[in-house]
Amino acid sequence: MDLTNKVAIVTGGAMxxxxGITxxxxxxxxxxxxxxYSEELKKTIKDLKKDFSQISGYIVDIRDSKMLEEIVKDISxxxxxxxxxxxxxxxxxxQSFAKMSDEVRDFHFDINIKGTWNVTKAxxxxxxxxxTGRIINLSxxxxxxxxxxGEVAYATTKAALIGFTKALAMELAPKNILVNAILPGYIMTPMVxxxxKETDSNNPEKVIEGIGLGIPLKRLGTIDELGNLALFLASEECSYITGQTFVIDGGSTLPETNSVGV
Ligand SMILES: NC(=O)c1ccc[n+]([C@@H]2O[C@H](COP(=O)([O-])OP(=O)(O)OC[C@H]3O[C@@H](n4cnc5c(N)ncnc54)[C@H](O)[C@@H]3O)[C@@H](O)[C@H]2O)c1
Incomplete structure (x- = not known):
């Protein structure tokens, strides 16, 4: 797949x-x-520059629509x-639903839903x-x-992005902008x-190992594997797919039970 002369914006690409997508x-x-919004971005850009001259970036919180407008002007x-x-x-x-403060709820809603909305609008x-416009949303x-x-807030926001993807795909189809969503299972990242650590601060490695054991492919995905799916959805080869969801999970959502089998 060749993206020569294509220009891409990737939010949260510092890690x-x-x-992987970048x-x-x-x-x-x-x-x-x-x-x-992480200072880590500076190091990431420096590292990527060694192999790719065509990389740059901005430190910005996607909740800040004013600053996003300034960045759009600058990129223009x-x-x-x-x-x-x-x-x-x-x-x-x-965090459990019963104990969750409105601040923690809004942290998820403001970044995962409104931040995505802000960047897309800008x-x-x-x-x-x-x-050949392409929008790819990480649900x-x-x-x-x-x-x-413990995932009520997070799950709510990620489900919301499916509605966002489908409704936007309808509105942008006349402009030939294809809008699709990626639904990852567990990919090995700082978030995971x-x-x-939140699950078991004494033994986070054991938690990761446990996640892997529950996945039919017996491991978490890599950021490169996820990047390859995004690359296809970003490419001209993906020309007749819009408003769709793409699961990349090593089969983690397949098992119907953990007790039936021969
Ligand atoms: N890793 C997984 O297993 C997994 C599974 C399903 C979905 N996802 C989704 O993939 C996406 C990336 O996840 P990840 O695991 O790489 O997370 P991560 O925490 O490892 O990296 C997220 C990046 O986004 C940046 N970021 C967060 N909030 C921001 C904000 N307000 N403004 C600007 N930058 C911000 C962070 O600084 C960081 O660089 C997320 O949308 C996540 O929900 C991840």
Missing amino acids: GNGL KALLKAHARVYILD LEEKKIDILVNNAGVAKL FLPLLKKSK SVTGPMVADI ENIA
Whole structure:
């Protein structure tokens, strides 16, 4: 797949899935701008520059729509259009529903739903100038398909992104902007390391091992595997698919029981 002359925005690309996606797009020769609120972004850009000159980024919180507008203006000085928007930035914090404060609820809603909304709104005018626009939203199997204890806020936001994906796909089809969602199972990222620590701070490795054992492929996914799926959805080869959801989970959502079998 070749993304020469394509311009991509990836939110949350400083680490984890966003980094895997960024690398896949860069390898296919896209120009990529990462938007991330972590200072880690500086190190990521420095590292990526060693192999890819066409990478840059902005430190920004996607809750800040004013700053997003400024960034769009800045990017417009360099780029006439944006071809690919990957709404990847997201947060997850385990907490029981009964104990969850409104602040923790809003932390999820504000970043995972409203942040995705803000970035899409801000970049839409530039995306409309592309002949092959693509929006890829990072939902999850958590929410639309399955859930673990402590994930009510997170699951709610990830399910919301399916509605966002489908409704936006309808509105943007006349502009040939394809909008799809990726639903990952467990991919090995800093987010999953934190979830493991929240579950058992004394033995997070055991939690990760337990996750792997419950997956038919017996391991967590890698950010490169996730990046390859995003690359396909971003490419011109993906030309007749919109409003759809793509599960990448090593089969984790397959088992009907854990007791029946021969
Ligand atoms: N890792 C998994 O197993 C998994 C599974 C399903 C879905 N996902 C989804 O994939 C996406 C990425 O997850 P990850 O595991 O790589 O997470 P991560 O925590 O490892 O990385 C997330 C990145 O997003 C950035 N970010 C978070 N909030 C931001 C904000 N308000 N503004 C700007 N940047 C922000 C962080 O700084 C970080 O660089 C998320 O949307 C997540 O819900 C992950």
